[in-house]
Structure formats: C-alpha cells, structure tokens
Amino acid sequence: MDADKPTGAVHIEHAPPATSHQNRTAPGDVKLFEDDGDVILIPTPTTDPRDPLNLPSWRKIMLVANVSVFAATATLMASSFGAILPTVQQSYPGDSRTNDLVTYPALFIGLGNFIFVPIAHAVGRRPIYLFSLILLVAGCIWCAFSKSLTSHIAGRNIMSLAAGQAEALCPIMVQEVYYLHERGSKIAWFCAAQVLGTATLTVASSYLASNLGWRWWYGIFAIINGACLLMAAFAVPETRFHRLKASLINPDDASGKPGDNEPPAVTARKRPPIDYENYPSRTFSYDVALFHHRPRWQDAINCWKQMVQVILFPDILWLVFCSGMFLGIFVIFGAVFASVLLHPPYNFKPEYLGFVFSGQVVVSMVVVPAQGYLSDYVVKLLSRRNSGIARPEYRLVPLALPFVVGIISTVIFGQACQYPYEWPWSAIVVTFNAEFFGFVGIVVASFTYAMDSYPGRTDAILVVLCFARGVISFGVSYGALDFVHKVGHDGAFNICAIILGVLSAIGIAVFFFGKRIRQWTEPWATDKPKSELTAHV
Incomplete structure (x- = not known):
C-alpha cells in the first residue's frame, strides 16, 4: 500500500446554525485531554509502519541530530560571518562591498525558503534536504576558490539558498515526527542544538581564519557538511506523510463532544498496535530511496498560492514583522560589534x-x-483550566521574556557602542547574545503557534515566516551602517527598541483577539469549500 495515499474519506460536516464568536471554535482549537487526563495524540497516528509518527524514538533523535548539525553549520556559514569579517576584509582592502558578505545572505536565505520548501511539498522532504546539503558543500568550495570579491559574494549567496532550509524545512521535518503536545520542547531542542553548534563553531572560526586563512575556513566546513550529507543519506527518512484532514485535529470537536460516526480519540494510553498485515513494513531500501511518489507539482503551486493568502492573516503578519525585526537588529549587531x-x-x-x-x-x-x-507547560496548564481545550494563543505567553530582553539589550548595546569609554566591553558582548536569545525565542514561539493555529497550512506559513523575515531583516540591515553613522549608535538602536516595543504591544492584542482572527481566516486556512465550513474545526 502506498504510504503517501490516505485511506478513507474526510468527514465534513455541513455548517450548523450560526453561533456567536464567543461560542464558535476556530482553526487550531483542539481537545488535548480526555476526561481522565490522558493526552490525545494530535495528529492522529495511523497503524501504518511507514507513518513517521510511528518511528522509534532513537530514529527520531537521529533525525533531529542530523538536521541540527546541518542547521548549525548552515547558519554559521551564512549568518555568523561577522566573527571572521575583519580577517576577510584584509584580502579586499578598502572595498566597502565586503559588508555585502554579511547583509546579502539574509535575503538569499529567505529566497531559498520561498523556492525550495514548496518544491519539497511536491517531491518530498528528503530529496530537497539532501540537495540542500550538496548545494551547501558546493557553495563552500566555490567561496574557498573564489578569485574576486564579486565571486565570493556570489558563492555566499548560492550557499545561503541552501542554508535557508535550516530555517523552515528542518523545523517542518522535526514537527512531522512529533505530536502537538511535544512540539514546543522538540522545536526548542532543535533550535538550542542549532544555536549551541553555531556558537561553538563560531568561537573556533576566528582561530581557524586567523591561523589557516578564511579559505580553509570554508574548506573545513565543506568537509563537515560532506560528512553530514553522508549520514543523512542513511539516517534521515522521508517525513512527509499524507493524512486525513481530520487527523490533524482529533475526532472530538473543541467542545469535547465526539463527532458523528467518528472513532474514539487515539491517546497515549489507548493507541492501536502497528498493522503489519495490511501495510508493508518500513525497510532499509524504502528509507534510503530518494523519492517515494511521483512529484505532485500542483502541491507546490498550491503552497505558493497559500503563502500569498496566509501572509495577510493579521496574526501571521505580526509574527513576520517580529521575527524580521529581531533578525534585522541582530544582523546590524553583527556588522557593528567587531x-x-x-x-x-x-x-x-x-x-x-x-x-x-x-x-x-x-x-x-x-x-x-x-x-x-x-511553552508546553503553559499549553497543558491553560488547557486543563479551559475544559481540556488547547488554544494556539497559549504559545504566545512565553514571548513576554524575549521582548523584554530584546528591548533592553538593544538600548544598552547602542549606548555602549556610542560611548565605549563609559561602558565595559561586557555591555556589548552580553547584549549581543541577549538580543539573539530574543530572536530565537520569537522563532520558537512563531513556529509552534503557526503549527497549532493552522495545521493545514504549516508548510506555507513556515515558508512565509522564514522568507519574509529574511527580506525584512535585509531591508532593516542594508544601509544600516550609513544610518548609524548619521544618527549615532544610540539614536539608531533606540529607534529599533521603540519598534520592538510597538510590536510587543500589538502582541497583547493578538493574544486576546487571536481566536476571532482564526475564525475570520478560516475560509483560507482550510481546504473545505466555504459552503461546507463547519463551526467544529
């Protein structure tokens, strides 16, 4: 049986009589707990051995470890270039275009997401992931042997197209093998491993570039990514799996009442055994195969279409500006601190x-x-207080800390850079990393909120978040050095802090009106015809 073809029909209810906004549910509202406290598994796992949700824990850990290594090295190569920029500038004395080595990759990371993730929607995650590793290795080699600054910039731009998959494709692959109640911690573990790897390798980078030269810096990471590619060829299976739309929520509606003609919910303690009689087993040849179905290019086209729609959702647009602004400020930090x-x-x-x-x-x-x-604790706590119903807005509560840290860090960083004789060097170093914490916190919250709010649009939203934040951060950071010179470090970063403050205030409105936003966007967040939309999503 083809694992990519769901069985059965999607159960669609006709719209019930109109109800008030307060009583009507919205996309993303799901019942997470049974009356006995047992956790409902969302998405609902099938009994197919090839279902990625049925992978053993050690296989899931191997997958997360591999994509984390790729994400760490890709982020280092594309976004953490500031650590060796002074060494590289010595090879191009007096050429102001060396700043393009830092600013342009953010734009091309976004373009990489825009191009390749929808294609991964059509051909599968595994081939695009392996292709991205190949492209990253090729980009490293290109830069290492570049003969001019123009060629060096071009090589970094190509490499950044591959690095973009660390932004959206990798989190998509992680979330496809875990359940809703696990996503917060698993996505955070992925982001933490990415950050830890990037930080560790960045510390080593300054020594590598100073002692071996920046060309060998590229060469060493080409070797590391080559080893990651070899491991991925055997250790990273295909994670995309076509499911019934109903399985993305649960058989119970958000009021806690079983749907008509629906089986009981699958829970952690009441899970059916794997069916090896009616489904083919997961084999080594199946796992290492590059493609598992014919390309469905209409899926890619639909993904691009959905991207245009979801970026107009007020809650998603807000998250796009938040992550784009945090990233843009961090890019400016990286261009200034050295x-x-x-x-x-x-x-x-x-x-x-x-x-x-x-x-x-x-x-x-x-x-x-x-x-x-x-994040997972807040969701479980507030869900129990809400009769077992989980709402995506609960994911936004932990965002208070990244905003507070980001705003304070931006102000202090600007003051320390403007008046270095009045501040210790730690004011720059600590705030540099504190602002990065704010960015990572925004990324984790935006991913988990989007996955919970619009399960049928996860791919499109994650691409939008990563692509648009790359474009916004490029717009924020490009030419920022000239602006800093005009108004001073303190003036420039005070403006950035004010913008973050405004975005945090908007977040309060998103938290309280998020349900109504999801109700309003429901016609564009599901594949149901408008005439068949149900209040029980």
Whole structure:
C-alpha cells in the first residue's frame, strides 16, 4: 500500500446554525485531554509502519541530530560571518562591498525558503534536504576558490539558498515526527542544538581564519557538511506523510463532544498496535530511496498560492514583522560589534572576536526551558483550566521574556557602542547574545503557534515566516551602517527598541483577539469549500 495515499474519506460536516464568536471554535482549537487526563495524540497516528509518527524514538533523535548539525553549520556559514569579517576584509582592502558578505545572505536565505520548501511539498522532504546539503558543500568550495570579491559574494549567496532550509524545512521535518503536545520542547531542542553548534563553531572560526586563512575556513566546513550529507543519506527518512484532514485535529470537536460516526480519540494510553498485515513494513531500501511518489507539482503551486493568502492573516503578519525585526537588529549587531571591540578602549585581537558568540552557548541552554518546556507547560496548564481545550494563543505567553530582553539589550548595546569609554566591553558582548536569545525565542514561539493555529497550512506559513523575515531583516540591515553613522549608535538602536516595543504591544492584542482572527481566516486556512465550513474545526 502506498504510504503517501490516505485511506478513507474526510468527514465534513455541513455548517450548523450560526453561533456567536464567543461560542464558535476556530482553526487550531483542539481537545488535548480526555476526561481522565490522558493526552490525545494530535495528529492522529495511523497503524501504518511507514507513518513517521510511528518511528522509534532513537530514529527520531537521529533525525533531529542530523538536521541540527546541518542547521548549525548552515547558519554559521551564512549568518555568523561577522566573527571572521575583519580577517576577510584584509584580502579586499578598502572595498566597502565586503559588508555585502554579511547583509546579502539574509535575503538569499529567505529566497531559498520561498523556492525550495514548496518544491519539497511536491517531491518530498528528503530529496530537497539532501540537495540542500550538496548545494551547501558546493557553495563552500566555490567561496574557498573564489578569485574576486564579486565571486565570493556570489558563492555566499548560492550557499545561503541552501542554508535557508535550516530555517523552515528542518523545523517542518522535526514537527512531522512529533505530536502537538511535544512540539514546543522538540522545536526548542532543535533550535538550542542549532544555536549551541553555531556558537561553538563560531568561537573556533576566528582561530581557524586567523591561523589557516578564511579559505580553509570554508574548506573545513565543506568537509563537515560532506560528512553530514553522508549520514543523512542513511539516517534521515522521508517525513512527509499524507493524512486525513481530520487527523490533524482529533475526532472530538473543541467542545469535547465526539463527532458523528467518528472513532474514539487515539491517546497515549489507548493507541492501536502497528498493522503489519495490511501495510508493508518500513525497510532499509524504502528509507534510503530518494523519492517515494511521483512529484505532485500542483502541491507546490498550491503552497505558493497559500503563502500569498496566509501572509495577510493579521496574526501571521505580526509574527513576520517580529521575527524580521529581531533578525534585522541582530544582523546590524553583527556588522557593528567587531569594529567597536577592535578599537580603543577595548582593543580586542581579531582571534578573540569568536568568543563574543560563546554567549550563545548560554542561550542554547536557556531557550529550551524558557521557550520550549515552558511553552508546553503553559499549553497543558491553560488547557486543563479551559475544559481540556488547547488554544494556539497559549504559545504566545512565553514571548513576554524575549521582548523584554530584546528591548533592553538593544538600548544598552547602542549606548555602549556610542560611548565605549563609559561602558565595559561586557555591555556589548552580553547584549549581543541577549538580543539573539530574543530572536530565537520569537522563532520558537512563531513556529509552534503557526503549527497549532493552522495545521493545514504549516508548510506555507513556515515558508512565509522564514522568507519574509529574511527580506525584512535585509531591508532593516542594508544601509544600516550609513544610518548609524548619521544618527549615532544610540539614536539608531533606540529607534529599533521603540519598534520592538510597538510590536510587543500589538502582541497583547493578538493574544486576546487571536481566536476571532482564526475564525475570520478560516475560509483560507482550510481546504473545505466555504459552503461546507463547519463551526467544529
């Protein structure tokens, strides 16, 4: 039996009589707990051995580990170039275009998401993931042997197209093998591993570039990504699996009443055994196969169409601006900090710049409990208080911490850069990493909120979040150095802090009116004809 073809028909109820906004449910509202406290498994797992949800825990961990290595190295190569930028600038003396080596990758990361994730929707996750690793290795080799700054910039742009898959495709693959009640912690673990790996490798990068040269810096990471590619060829299975639309929520509606003619909910303690008689077993040849079905290009076209629709959802648009602004500010931090620390009164040596990123090790340790487990805990706590009904807005509660940290860090960073003789070097280093914590926190919350709110539009929304934040961050950071020179570090970063403050205030409105937003966007968030939309989503 083809694992990519769902069996049975999707149960669609005709719209009941109109109800008030307060009583009517919305996409993303699901019953997460049975009356006895047992956790309902969402999405509902099938009895097919090839269902990614049925993978053993060790296989899931291997998958997360592999995509985390790819994400860490890809993020390092594309986004953490500031640590070795002074060394690279020595090869292109006096050429102001060296700043393009830092700013353009953010744009091409977004373009990579826009192009490749919809294609992964059509051909599968595995072939696009392996292709991205190949492209990353090729980009590293290109940059290592580049003969001019123009060629170097072009090679980094191509490499960044591949690195974009660390932004959206990797989280999609992670969430496709875990359940709703696990997503917060698992996505946080992925982000933490990515941050920890990037921070560790960035510290090493300044020494590698100073002692071996920046060309060998590219060469070493080409070798590392080549090894990751080899492991992925055997260890990363296809995670896309076509399911009944009803399985993306649960057989019970959000009022807790069983739907008509629906089987009982599948829970952690009441889960049917795997059916090896009616389904083919998961084999080694199946796992290493590049394609598992014929390309469905209409799926890619639908994904691009859905991207245009979902970016107009007020809650998604808000998250896009939040993550784009946080990333843009961090890119500006990365372009500014080195020049400040290398000059008096700090007089850092170039090989010490990598240690600035070591604070991200702390970020990786903090983000899992602060944004992962806390998110899952808040969802479970508030769901129990809401008669077992989980609402996506619960994922936004832990966002208060990233906003507070981000705003304070941005102000202090600007002051320290403007008046270095009045601030210790730690004011720059600590706030640099604290702002990064704010960005990672936004990423974790936006991913989990989007997955919970619009389960039928996860791919499109994650692409929009990653693509649009890349474009926004490029717009924020491109030409930022000239703006900093005009108004000063303190003036520029005070403006950034004010924008973050406005976005945080909008977030309060999203939390309280999120349900109505999801009700309003329901016709574009599901595949049901408008005439057949049900109040029980």
